[in-house]
Amino acid sequence: MKKIIVVDDYKDFADVVREYIESKTKQKCIAFYDSVEALKNINNEKDIDVLVTDYQMPKMDGFELAKEVIRKFPNMKIVIWSGHGRITLEEIKRKHNLGDEIKVLKLAYLLPESFNL
Secondary structure (H helix, E strand, C coil): CCEEEEECCCHHHHHHHHHHHHHHHCCEEEEECCHHHHHHHHHHCCCEEEEEEECCCCCCCHHHHHHHHHHHCCCCEEEEEECCCCCCHHHHHHHCCCCCCEEEEEHHHCCHHHHCC
């Protein structure tokens, strides 16, 4: 069974996203509220298929988290979203030298099709 990890420093929002994804995909979904803690858990798991993460978080932002995850799990699907509009996610993606393996979405576009499950 596929497992999806959701990471957002706003606990209530992470829980809502987790519930939404579970209801739309019927996949097991686990929420983390700290990107560093999420990375520790991802490194110890073997059956995670998708990482869904907020961009802007303390300690480690979503792109830094994505880079670390891709280094160890190059086939993992990653979706990064943001509700902030100051800079586009595509600009941030270029800044971090991330390729097409990472989808970047504005919050309004966080849809089940985004996960390609």
